[in-house]
Amino acid sequence: MTVTDLIRKGQGKTAFSFEVLPPLKGTGINKLFESIDSLCEFNPRYINITTHRSEIVYKETSEGLFERRSVCRRPGTVAVAAAINNRYDITVVPHILCSGFSKEDTEYILLDLQFLGIHNLLLLRGDKAKDQSVFIPEKNGCSNALELAQQVNKFNKGFFNDGSEIKAPLNPFVYGVAGYPEKHEEAPNMDQDIYWLKKKVEAGAEYIVTQMFYDNTKYFDFVDRVRKEGIEVPVIPGIKPFSKLSQLSVIPKTFKVDLPQELAVEVLKCKNDSDVKALGIEWCINQCRELISYGAPGIHFYTVGAVDNVRQVATQIY
Numbered sequence: 001m002t003v004t005d006l007i008r009k010g011q012g013k014t015a016f017s018f019e020v021l022p023p024l025k026g027t028g029i030n031k032l033f034e035s036i037d038s039l040c041e042f043n044p045r046y047i048n049i050t051t052h053r054s055e056i057v058y059k060e061t062s063e064g065l066f067e068r069r070s071v072c073r074r075p076g077t078v079a080v081a082a083a084i085n086n087r088y089d090i091t092v093v094p095h096i097l098c099s100g101f102s103k104e105d106t107e108y109i110l111l112d113l114q115f116l117g118i119h120n121l122l123l124l125r126g127d128k129a130k131d132q133s134v135f136i137p138e139k140n141g142c143s144n145a146l147e148l149a150q151q152v153n154k155f156n157k158g159f160f161n162d163g164s165e166i167k168a169p170l171n172p173f174v175y176g177v178a179g180y181p182e183k184h185e186e187a188p189n190m191d192q193d194i195y196w197l198k199k200k201v202e203a204g205a206e207y208i209v210t211q212m213f214y215d216n217t218k219y220f221d222f223v224d225r226v227r228k229e230g231i232e233v234p235v236i237p238g239i240k241p242f243s244k245l246s247q248l249s250v251i252p253k254t255f256k257v258d259l260p261q262e263l264a265v266e267v268l269k270c271k272n273d274s275d276v277k278a279l280g281i282e283w284c285i286n287q288c289r290e291l292i293s294y295g296a297p298g299i300h301f302y303t304v305g306a307v308d309n310v311r312q313v314a315t316q317i318y
Contacts, residue, residue, distance in 0.1 A: 002174045003120055004206050006045040006091060007234060007297045014291070015298030016318050017236075018310065019048040020084075022076045029083060035307045036088065042314045045298065046091040047084055048122060048209075051077040052100075078109060082116045091120060093176075096152075098142040099126025099135070103151055103161045106142070110155050114170065121175040122209065123148045123200075135186075145177055146196065149203040177201070179208040179235060181222035185256040190225070198229050207234040209300050212251075214242065214283070215260045216290050237291055240302040241309035242280030244273045277309060284313045292317065 007015045018039060023029055036047065052075075081092040094113065096106060113119070125145045128135040135143075142148040151161060156172040159165060177200045180193060187193035197208065208226070213219055223235050242251070242259075248267050252259060259267075263283055270276045288299055299317075301310045 001091060002206060003046055003091070003093065003176060004174075004234060007207075007236075010045070014296055015045040015236075016042045016301075016314060017044050017046050017048070017298055018301040018303050019050060020080075021050050021304055022052070022080045025075060029080065032080070033087065035303065036084065038307060038311050039303075039314065040088065040090075042318045044090055046093050046120065047088075048093045048300070049077050049081045049084070049095065051095040051097050051126075078112050078116070078118075081113075081118055085116070085118060092118060093120045093122050094118065095122045095124055096148065096175075097124055097126035098137055098144060098148050099124075099128065100138060102138045102141045104140065105138075106148070106151060107155070107161055110152070110173065113173070117171070119171050119173050121152065121173050123152065123175045123177055123205070144196075146200050146203060149175065149177070149200055149205065153204055174206050175204070176207040176209055176236075177205040179210045179222065179226070181210050181213050181218040182257050194225055194229055194231075197226065198231055201231050201233055205233065207236060207297075209236045210238045211257065212238050212240045212255060212302055213257055214251075214263055214287070215258065216287055216294075218258075219291070219296075220294065234297040236298045236300050237296050238300045238302060239284060239288065239291075240304075241277075241284040241306050241313060242267070243277045243306055243309055245270065245276050247276075281309055281312050284309070285316045288313060288317045 001009070020032060020035065023032055077094050081094040084090065085092045096109065123145050125135065125148070137143045142151060152173050152175060154161065155166070156170065158170060177197070179197055180187070183190045183193050201208070208231075210219065210222070219237050226235060242263065245267065248259065248264060251257060266279055267276055270279060291299060301313075303310050
C-alpha cells in the first residue's frame with residue numbers, strides 16, 4: 001500500500017510513523033530492531049529509512065602521507081528497508097537522494113527496490129557535502145528533488161536514464177517530498193520555496209512531510225499557504241522531542257528552525273538534560289495533541305537519539 005493509502009486506512013485517525021537511520025558501518029542491526037520493537041505497539045503505518053552520502057576523509061598512511069578516501073559511515077539503506085519489511089511486515093519508505101549519487105547510482109537503487117517489492121520512496125535533494133560551500137551534484141547526477149522525481153517518473157514509464165527500454169513489467173514507485181514550514185535555508189523567500197514544492201507535487205509527489213518544527217503556528221500557516229497555491233496532497237508534520245540543553249543552539253543552527261520563546265525560556269530554567277528531556281516530552285505531547293485536533297493526517301517522528309522520548313509521547317497520544 002502507498003503512504004497515502006495507509007493514511008486513509010486510518011479513517012480519520014492521525015497516523016503514527018517514524019524515521020530511523022541505518023546502523024553505523026560495522027555495528028550490526030540489532031540495536032535498530034530494539035528501537036523499532038519499542039515503537040511497534042503504536043501501530044506505525046510506515047517507517048522511513050534515511051540515506052547517507054559518502055564523505056571525503058583523509059587518512060594517514062604508514063609512510064606518513066595522507067590519502068584521500070571516500071567513506072560512507074551509514075551504508076545499507078536498501079538492505080535495512082528489506083530487513084524491516086521482512087521482520088515486521090510494515091511498509092518501509094527508503095530515502096532517495098541527489099546528494100552523492102549519480103543518476104546511474106539511483107537507477108541501480110531503483111532496480112534493487114523493484115526486486116524487493118519496495119515501492120514507496122521519499123525523494124530528497126539531500127545536504128551538501130561537508131567540504132562544499134554550496135551544493136554540487138555528482139557528475140551526471142540530479143541537481144534537485146524535481147529532477148530526481150522526473151528520473152523516477154521515467155523509470156515508472158519503463159525507460160532507463162539512457163532511454164533504453166525496461167523489458168520486465170514494473171510496479172511503479174510512488175513518492176513523497178519534503179516541505180519546510182520555516183523555508184529551506186537556501187530558498188530566497190517562502191514564495192519561491194512553495195513554487196518549487198508545487199512543481200514537485202505536479203511532477204507526481206503524493207504527499208509532503210515537513211522538516212521538524214516546535215511552533216505549531218508555523219505548520220498551520222504553511223498548510224494554509226500551500227493550499228492557497230493549489231497543493232492538495234497531505235502535509236504530514238515532522239516532529240522531534242526537544243531533549244538536551246545543547247539543542248537550544250544546535251537545533252536552530254543545524255536545522256534552520258526557530259524555537260518558540262516560551263520553550264526557550266523554560267529550557268533555560270532546567271538544571272540538567274534530564275529536566276530538559278521531561279520538558280521536551282511535555283512540550284511535544286501538547287504539540288501533537290494540537291496537531292491531532294487540527295486534523296493533521298499523520299505525525300512523523302524523527303527518532304534519532306530520541307527513541308525513548310518518542311515512546312513516552314506516543315504512549316500519551318496513541
